[in-house]
Amino acid sequence: xxxxxxxxxxxxxxxxxxxxxxxxxxxxxxxxxxxxxxxxxxxxxxxxxxxxxxxxxxxxxxxxxxxxxxxxxxxxxxxxxxxxxxxxxxxxxxxxxxxxxxxxxxxxxxxxxxxxxxxxxxxxxxxxxxxxxxxxxxxxxxxxxxxxxxxxxxxxxxxxxxxxxxxxxxxxxxxxxxxxxxxxxxxxxxxxxxxxxxxxxxxxxxxxxxxxxxxxxxxxxxxxxxxxxxxxxxxxxxxxxxxxxxxxxxxxxxxxxxxxxxxxxxxxxxxxxxxxxxxxxxxxxxxxxxxxxxxxxxxxxxxxxxxxxxxxxxxxxxxxxxxxxxxxxxxxxxxxxxxxxxxxxxxxxxxxxxxxxxxxxxxxxxxxxxxxxxxxxxxxxxxxxxxxxxxxxxxxxxxxxxxxxxxxxxxxxxxxxxxxxxxxxxxxxxxxxxxxxxxxxxxxxxxxxxxxxxxxxxxxxxxx
Numbered sequence: 001x002x003x004x005x006x007x008x009x010x011x012x013x014x015x016x017x018x019x020x021x022x023x024x025x026x027x028x029x030x031x032x033x034x035x036x037x038x039x040x041x042x043x044x045x046x047x048x049x050x051x052x053x054x055x056x057x058x059x060x061x062x063x064x065x066x067x068x069x070x071x072x073x074x075x076x077x078x079x080x081x082x083x084x085x086x087x088x089x090x091x092x093x094x095x096x097x098x099x100x101x102x103x104x105x106x107x108x109x110x111x112x113x114x115x116x117x118x119x120x121x122x123x124x125x126x127x128x129x130x131x132x133x134x135x136x137x138x139x140x141x142x143x144x145x146x147x148x149x150x151x152x153x154x155x156x157x158x159x160x161x162x163x164x165x166x167x168x169x170x171x172x173x174x175x176x177x178x179x180x181x182x183x184x185x186x187x188x189x190x191x192x193x194x195x196x197x198x199x200x201x202x203x204x205x206x207x208x209x210x211x212x213x214x215x216x217x218x219x220x221x222x223x224x225x226x227x228x229x230x231x232x233x234x235x236x237x238x239x240x241x242x243x244x245x246x247x248x249x250x251x252x253x254x255x256x257x258x259x260x261x262x263x264x265x266x267x268x269x270x271x272x273x274x275x276x277x278x279x280x281x282x283x284x285x286x287x288x289x290x291x292x293x294x295x296x297x298x299x300x301x302x303x304x305x306x307x308x309x310x311x312x313x314x315x316x317x318x319x320x321x322x323x324x325x326x327x328x329x330x331x332x333x334x335x336x337x338x339x340x341x342x343x344x345x346x347x348x349x350x351x352x353x354x355x356x357x358x359x360x361x362x363x364x365x366x367x368x369x370x371x372x373x374x375x376x377x378x379x380x381x382x383x384x385x386x387x388x389x390x391x392x393x394x395x396x397x398x399x400x401x402x403x404x405x406x407x408x409x410x411x412x413x414x415x416x417x418x419x420x421x422x423x424x425x426x427x428x429x430x431x432x433x434x435x436x437x438x439x440x441x442x443x444x445x446x447x448x449x450x451x452x453x454x455x456x457x458x459x460x461x462x463x464x
Contacts, residue, residue, distance in 0.1 A: 008068035009047045009091060015064050016050060016092075023051040034093035037080035038140075040342055040396065041425045044086055046073065046093035053098050055171065055179060055210040062208065063177030065092060065455050073457050074204040076117065076143035080150065081343055082424030084203050088459040094208065096145055102126050103211070110216040111168055111185055116145020116209050123214075132216045135160035138420065139326040145209050150422040151201030155325070158244075158378030159251045159284065160217060162420070164200050171211035172199055175451040183213065198446070203422050204457040206450045220284035223251075225318040226294055228306040229276040233257055233361060233373075235305035236277040237354045240377045242300050244350050248293055252282040253378035254325055257361060260332060260372040260385075267331035268324035279306070279377075280325055282318075325374075332372040332385040339370075339387045342399040345427075346410035347381040347419030356413050357382050360406045369402050381419035423461045431461065 017024045025031075026048045035043035052058050065072045071091030078085055087093055099115035102123065106112065107130055114123065119141055123134050138147065138154035146152075148170065153162035160166065169183025172195075182195035199207055230236040236255055243250060255277065256264060262275045279301065283293040298309045312318055324331075333341050348356045357373065364371040364384070375382030386402050388395035407417045407430055417423075417430035432440045444462060447454075 009070045012061075012064045012068050012070045012092065013048050016061050019060060020050055020052070020057065023053070025049050025051070031093070034075050034078070034095065035086065037078050037083060037085045039081050039083045039086070039424070039426060040340065041083040041086050044088050044090065046087040047090050049075075049093045049095055051095045051098055055173065058094070058096075058173045058208055058210055059177045059179055061092070061094065062173055062175060062455075066176045066453055069453050069455060071455050071458050072208075074145070074149065074208050076146035076149075077119070077141060079140040079142045080146065080424060081345075081421045082150075082418070082426040084146075084150065084422060084424040084457070084460060086425060088425070091455070096208075096210075097143065099145075099210065105130065105132075105216075106185070107132065109185065110218070111213060112216055113211060113213045114144065115211060116143060116148070118144050120144060120147070127216065131219050133219050134166070134214060135217055136163050136166055139329075144212050144214070148200055148209050148212055149202065149204050151420065153376065153379075153381070153420040155252045155254055155282075155322075155376060157376060157420075158253060159249060164197065166215045167196060167200055167212060168215055169213040170196055170199055170209050172207040172209055174207045175453065175456050179210075180207075185213065187215075201422065203424060203460050205447060205460055206456065208456070220251075222285060222287040222290045222313070223318065224283050224290050224294060224311055224313045225321050226281045226283070226297065226309060226311045227273075227278060227321065228281075228298070228301045228309045229274055229278045230301075230307075231276065231305050233277045234354060234358050236279050237357055237377065239279065239301045239304040239306060241350055241353060242304070243297055244378055246296070246300070248296050249285070250281055250293065250297070250378060251284040252280070253376075254280040255357075255373070255375045255377040255382070256280070256325070256328065257373040259335075259370070260328055260374050263331040263335035263372055264324050264328055267334050268327055270324055274308075280321060282322075328372075328374045329385070332374075332387065335372065336370060336387050338389065338391070340390050340396075341385040341387055342396070342403055343421075344384040344386070344403050344406045345381070345418045345421040346384075346406055346415055347379065348410050348413045348415030350378075350380045352413040352415070353377060353380050353382075356380075356410050356415060359409055360384055363405060363409075364402060367402065369398070371402075376419070379419075380415070425460065428461060428463055
């Protein structure tokens with residue numbers, strides 16, 4: 001009589017159920033929720049989803065998966081744009097969203113320790129009465145563990161840095177279940193390999209982050225937002241370059257092109273604005289310092305055709321403005337009903353921004369693509385949303401062709417294929433172009449050393 005041998009993943013599910021109980025589930029709807037992020041890759045169902053709540057549970061589960069050779073894909077909020085959470089080889093989706101404890105806040109030293117399922121919004125709500133805040137702001141409702149995994153940045157990076165500069169240490173579970181701690185509470189150290197930076201941006205391919213120690217900042221005495229519109233995209237970009245080269249310490253400087261403004265005016269009800277390239281800015285500091293910064297920027301933008309400079313200190317008005325900026329992705333998608341968006345993530349040296357951004361927009365128009373551009377232009381990073389019709393057999397491939405053109409232009413100008421979204425599935429082909437075969441071989445060797453059975457988020461970063 002023939003018998004069917006149990007699959008390795010079934011052995012993992014059975015063993016993990018003894019300590020996770022109903023939190024290890026094969027429910028079809030839950031598996032579907034964990035089959036994709038916010039990207040354009042084809043969803044893949046995991047065999048099961050594990051909702052972990054402690055480091056010990058993560059360790060035990062990874063040890064099981066390592067023993068049986070079963071893939072594990074960490075999952076936070078599912079907001080990634082490059083396919084990071086797509087379990088392309090099935091296995092276990094490791095959901096960390098229930099690990100939401102804020103374990104320490106050291107007010108005098110301005111640092112904190114928390115679990116990976118805490119979101120940026122939750123942390124700042126917790127910190128509000130302590131006069132502290134965490135500035136890294138990607139815009140989406142993502143978890144801090146996911147931000148570490150993808151080396152996130154966002155609107156405040158021009159002044160406060162990315163998640164890399166604001167992470168002091170990590171607790172990481174390795175592929176075989178071992179738990180290590182990296183970094184510490186001191187602001188500098190010279191004591192061995194910098195393992196913290198190794199795991200930041202590793203996209204769950206080297207280990208699973210279970211605790212994060214972050215650097216905090218004091219809430220500024222004064223904050224103000226400003227908006228200025230331009231007749232040309234080049235004028236907005238040249239203004240940005242001059243602001244940064246003069247060393248004006250803006251907290252945020254964001255660009256929306258005319259198409260993005262049209263979409264945002266319709267979606268976010270931005271009354272009183274024209275469909276023109278627009279800069280959104282924010283200034284932090286003392287009242288006198290904020291006023292001085294705003295005055296300098298107004299003078300610079302006027303030299304480049306900027307007009308209608310508005311300066312706003314009212315918190316409600318500022319919140320509405322930045323909500324519109326954060327909702328720009330959804331505004332772009334809604335602008336052309338029935339269409340989807342493929343989003344680029346090029347970052348270039350600030351001096352080459354005009355060539356990269358204006359050139360990419362012109363090329364898209366020449367090829368007949370509808371695109372919306374939004375950018376963290378203060379650090380040379382911009383996203384070009386390429387809108388395509390999924391019903392068109394050539395729609396997605398046409399968008400990918402445009403994406404490749406944008407990246408090629410960025411690389412030729414000394415830039416990178418990904419300023420903040422990471423590599424995942426979507427940018428794998430660009431990694432060797434940017435770094436070269438030898439550097440890629442070193443990356444692969446690190447992966448093999450830390451994950452010899454290749455169970456951690458397989459298929460990401462590398463083709464195999």
